[in-house]
Every structure is written in C-alpha cells, then in structure tokens.
Amino acid sequence: MKKSLKLAMTGSLLVGLLAGCGSNGETAGEKNTTSSGEEAAPVHLKATVLPDDLETFKTAYAEFSKENPNIEVEFETIPQKQYYEKLRMQLSSGNDIDLFGGNMDVFLDTGVLEPLDDSIKNAGVDVSGYGPLYDSLKVNGKVYGLPYRKSNWMLYYNKNLFDQAGVPYPSDDMTWNEFRDLAKKMTKGEGVDKIYGAFLQPWAQTWYMQGVQTGASIIDKDLSTFKAGLQFRLDMEKDGSMMGWAEQITTSAHYNSAFQKGNVAMNLIGDWHVAQLRQAEAEKKINFDWDVVPVPHPDGVAVNTSLATPVSLMVNSKSKHKEEAFKVIEFMSGAKGAKQFAAKGFLTGYMNDDIRKTYIGDGSLKPKNIHYFVEQKEYPEYPLLPGVKNILVQSIYMQEGELALTGAETVDQAIDKIGERVASEWAEKYANDYKAGK
Template sequence: MKKRTLSLALACAMVVTSLAGCAGSTKGTTAGSSEGTKEETKQAETTESADGKTVLKWSVWDVSSTTYYQPLIDAFEKEHPDVKIEMVDLGSTDYQTVLATELTGSGSDFDVVTVKDVPGYMTLVNKGVLEPLDSYIQSSNVDLTQYKGLTDQIKVDDKLYEIPFRNDFWVLFYNKDLFDKAGVAYPTNDMTFEQYDALARSLAVDTPGQEVYGAHYHTWRSAVQLFGILDGKNTIIDGKYEFLKPYYEMVLKEQEDGICQDYATLKTSGLHYSGAFAQGNVAMMNMGTWFISTLMEKIRTGEYTDCTNWGIAKYPHAEGVEPGSTLATITSLAIPSNAPHKDLAWEFINFASGKEGAEILAATGTIPAVMNNTVADLVSGADGFPKDDTTSTDALNTSKLYLEMPVNEKSSEIETVLNEAHDAIMTGSMSVDDGIAQMNEKVGAILGQ
C-alpha cells in the first residue's frame, strides 16, 4: 500500500522559518578549478560554522506543518550548545527522488537524512550513499530490542543503514455508540480472528436505510492480505501465498453476508476510509494510527458528528499469536556516506530515535518508533484522544511489529502483482485459489524461483 508520511500532530502546526539556500551544494564542476575552490570554501563556511557553532544539516519535508521537528532540535541543541541543526525542506511529493538525486550528485553536505519508506531506503542503499550504522550502534550500546523486531527487517546484507524514529502501526478503530446501541461489549486487546468475525457479525444491521456494517475493509490489499503475516511465519515477499486463503475467505464471506461493504462498490465510488467511518454506520475498521490525528481534528472542528464516541483496540490475531502483533510503516534517520560530521550526526540520530526523542515526539501526538508505557501515556494524554479508556491506551503498546513491505530489491514489482490479484479476488473475477496461484506464479518468476 501507499506509504504514509502523515505525522500524528495533535497540536497546532509550528511555523518554522525556512532556511535559505539549496541542499547538496557541489564542491565544484572540475577538480582544482577556481570555481571549485570557491565552492569548497563556501561549503566549509556553511557546514562548519554559524555563530561559532558546528552546523548539522538535516533533510526533511513539510517543515511548516510538522510539529515534532523543532522540539527535537531544541532539546538536542540544549544538550549540545556548540551545535546548530539546520533543516532543509525537500518537499513531500517527490522527497525520496529528490534526496536520491542530492546524494548521488557531485556532492552533498547533509549530515542526517530522513528516509521516508522502505523502497526509498533500498534505493539509497543500492546506490551506496548511506553509511552503515552497526559500529555506531555497538559503540553506543543501543538496545535494538526496543524497536520490537523492526531493525531486523531493515538489515541489508546483515547491516543497518537507518534507524527508525517514527512508527505508524495498524489498530482496530471502533464506534462505541454502535456497540452501545446493540448492547454488545467493546472489542478487547486480545481477540482472535474468529472472535473478531463473530463480533462483527453481532453488530451488523441490514435494515434498508439504517444499515450498520460490523467491519470495514478499505480497498488496499494491506487491509486483508497482511492479516496473514502476523504469526511471523510468512512475509508478503516469499513467493508462496497459500497462507492468505483463510483471511480472504473470512472477508469475502462477510462481504457476501452484508457484514462489510462490497469491495467493488467501494472501488467504484472511491469512498475513502475516513469517509466510511465518519458516516457513523461502521462498527469496526482496521486502519493505521495515522488516522488518529485526522479523526480527532475532524471531530474537534465539527466536521465529523456521527463517530465522536470512538476507541481503538489492538489488531485481531491468529490463534496462538501474541496480542499486539501488528503491521508497521516506519520513518527513519540515516547518515550519508559523504556526511561532513558523521560522529555528531550519529549523536543526533541516537537521541532522536531513542527514548528521549520518543517522549518528545509523543508529546506532540506523534507515534515514535520506541513505544513504552511513558510514551503511550503522552500520546493518550493529547487533546481528543479517548479519555478514561484503558483499552485505547493499552492498544498503543505493541508486542511485535512486521513491515507491510519488507526490504527487497524487487518490492515494487511484487507490489504490482499482489495488487492485481487482490483486486481480482475481491471483485469476484477470480477465485481465491486462482488468485493465490497467480500470485505464486508471477511473484515466483520475479524472484527467480
């Protein structure tokens, strides 16, 4: 699915003054030329001193609408009074493309770069423009277990080239008013898929004009296929997809029985998942934590009036799987191979991606990569989050995180095949078995199996 970059900003956007100048100044057009000498001098001035301070340049996007950048910078600069961090906004639309161009050009003076998604990460690693972080991690005694398995999934040839500092993950949103009206207990943080399916069925109402859907599945393949990877036994890039069958069968049966809205209708109408939940007739919806900020903001402004009494619960899971196992999309920090101040850049990355940085992000309502009870309390304490709701607060604590699309150089090709098969299965133009056979054949060919 399309990767998300929306921060869970729950406070007013902090306006940050844009910095003049372009990122990635070149050192000169020809070696030894007078023009090159001037550029080298200019670069030394801009990266080595600003009021006598060492400057770290950090590539980002959407500076003016992202609330956590400046608090992170302020806290780090307070601990490092001789350092000044300058953000360079590359824009959000083509961020990874622009960044790759900057880093693979004739020179770049970025010290820290933000990596938006896994395909973008693989592009930079394959181009050889990122510094391996393993020696820094070892020397700083970083406990990688705090990332709950994410760092294991982004290793390339057993090396780490980025560290997550933000993490959006999938949860179950639900409308409490619909549960109350039906006299049904709210979802818990420990439900098997069988229990989840039964709960959805207990809430559905098929009265014309008064329909209530027990569940809702957006048209992304992720909303169905990724149920199957929560046991840790399979990934979406293995080339064998029989493990998806029970989840497709569950959702298709719900669709047939009117428990959820028809996929083809949703696809044709283009109904956004937020619009579906906002209508007030969807009892449960699996979606990423990025929806929390949108939901709270729309309720706060009065745009959403039929889903104001809401909560979240942990994702349902297969029998025997640990509750809190879910899907993740990460935003990470990395050091370019040509960074002028690598050691200092690592200090900032270690700070921003660790517990201290996590608490700063959480205070702005953003979900950090490191999530513990303290951080969860900061997020749940934000204005608009369900109050006095231990289930919703506990849902922020995950146990195992699996990347929606793991690291693989063929990920974009695999994604195309999986999307095509998902659409065919969900519209009924292909059976589940035939769809799985097509995925096996086409992805297997991509992987050379």
C-alpha cells in the same frame, strides 16, 4: 503504504539557528569546543522529513540544539504523495541532503545509505529500547537507519453505534471469525443510510495481515498461509457487512472519512488514525464516542498480535558531516526524541516506561484503551528489503488481490500468480544480494 495525514506542507523550514545566542553574540551555557580548547565552528545540516513529522522534529530540535549548539539543522519536507519518488531523485542527483526520514527499504537500492553500525557502537547507543524492531532493521547484517516512530494496526470502533444496537463492544480477544460475526450483527439498513459493520481500506495489507500475524512473510516461497486472509475479505464483502472493493474504488471511499461519517461500526487501520480522529474532535467534525481494541487474530495466534512498520532516520553516504548527522539521529530516535514524538501521539520506535507513560497520557484524550498500542506483539509488515514495498505490496499483491475480489480470478489462482510474480519480478532481481534479519 500507508498511512499518513495528508498535510499540504511544501518548501523548507529552517528550525534552528545557533540556539541560545545572547545579545553579545556569545552562546548561552557551556560552549562546544574542539580538543585544542577552541570553540567549534557551526556545522550546517540539511534534513528532509515526512510532512506529518515536521512540526515534531521542530519541537525536538529545540531540545537537541541546547546540547549541540554548533549543529544547525535545516529541515525540509515534500508533499506526501511525491515524497519518496522526489526524495530518491534528489539523493541520486547529488543533492546536499545530510539525513532524511522514511521507510528505509525504499532507499536500499540507491547506494545512498550510510551503514550506522560503527556509529552506534562508538556512541554506545542502547539499542534494547527498540526491542525486536532493531534486528528487523538489519539488511545483510548491517543497520542503515534507526526508527524514530512506527506504524502498528488496531481496530477502532464507534461506541455510539454499539450502544444504539444494544450490542456489546468488540472484545480485546477476537478471532477473525468472531470479528466477521460481529460485523454482520452490526450491519443494517440500505443505501446512503446503511450502517456497515466494518470498513477495510482497499489495501492488500487488510487481507495479507492474517498471514503475517502467524509469522509468515510475503516473500515466502510457500504463500498458502495467505489464502485464508484473501478468502476472508471476499466472504465479508459477500456478507454485505463491509463496503465491497468495487464500491470503495468507484466512490473513492477512505477509511478516515468513512469512519468519521458515523455509519461504520468498526474500522481496521493503523495507529496514525488516532491523530486524525483527535484532530476531527478538536475541529468538532465528529460527535460520537470511540475507542480501540486489538486487531482480530487467527486461531492459535496470541492476542494483540499486530504488524509494525518502522519509520527511520538515515544518513546520506555522500554527506560531508556524517558524525554530526548521526548525532541528530541518535537524539531523535532515542529516548529524548521519542518522548517528544510520544507526547504528540506518535507510536515511537524506542520505548521505555517514561515514554510509555507519555504516549498513554493522563486519560483526558481518546482512545481510552490506547495502552493496547504499547502492549502489542509485533511482526514486521514486510521485510525491509529493496523492492518489497513498491514491487510486491504496491503492485503484485494489490493487483492479484483485486482480480480475486472482482471475480476475475479465484483465490487459489491469485495466490499462485502472486507466488510466480514474486519469484520472477522480485526474487530474481534482489533475493541473491539482500538478506533481512540478523
């Protein structure tokens, strides 16, 4: 999915060379030595990370190099739209990448992921800081990556529009039906001046999340739980309280630009939108007040239940320096690296009280209620198994959902067709060889 600031970042950046060297060529501080007392030779690692994360990795690496002066890391990135396809090609062609970041499931079928269980055990990594996210990372009982950040969903709202309408702000405990009623109440006007009560990006996640919030999985054999979410989106479009799918596609509407325009009351999207809005404020592109509340929930589901998608660091199984590569992963995804990412506004995979305080900040930046992000009950958006994202999320669920939203299929037909396609296009290929969870 989802979900990143589209920075035009290409090429590579070397972000550390023998940190702490003085004019006499000696390393400042304690020297890293071998068991025989000799100074360890520098080890050069190559890492590829997502463009949105590159600058934070640079900052965190400056701290890492103080503790590991013999490990030099060259960070590279690839433009977001080409990232996974190009990185998969580079890894399969034997490119000398030692470690890399992204959604772990994209690489499981490549054979390039190094199991990290022994490294985690030998290093005594405290995995409790990852919470339930850690077990969701396991595939066939093994861990192939550690999450340095994650993406959770939240409901953003334009406080000015609610003030102008004299309508109370969204509650932190809304059911989906209450959300729909509020969206209808906030919708007014026509044409280019219309105020929409809500905006839901034309992604399958915006309707299947209602099923996931109940604990269901998009690979379940019984997908009846997901009918309500698809029917709900269709009903909201009929209400006119949100821009319809067809109009979103023909006008290339996007959640970020749509919300920043100032005519959308509520915007359902992930945590990365915080950074986008803060940047827009810094550049004086928006002049309205905004905040967040938890995503609406189905009846009977706990308040502030959301979806979580981990973004991990992984070791290339063909790397000649796996031990050193894991040290980078251990630092970046652990407490020290997480604090650096939290300070930049990223929701981190590892969490403790100190990191939580850093993420929430001193209250000088919006959103005022950012604390909701670190108080969520989380379900994995989808199982971290091969093909789930590209076959199910980006193909089957998207295509059949669109047929329902355009009236080419009924909701029942769409869900039934999804079930058939999940079995024939995904399960027959992967289900017998891969198992998620503990």
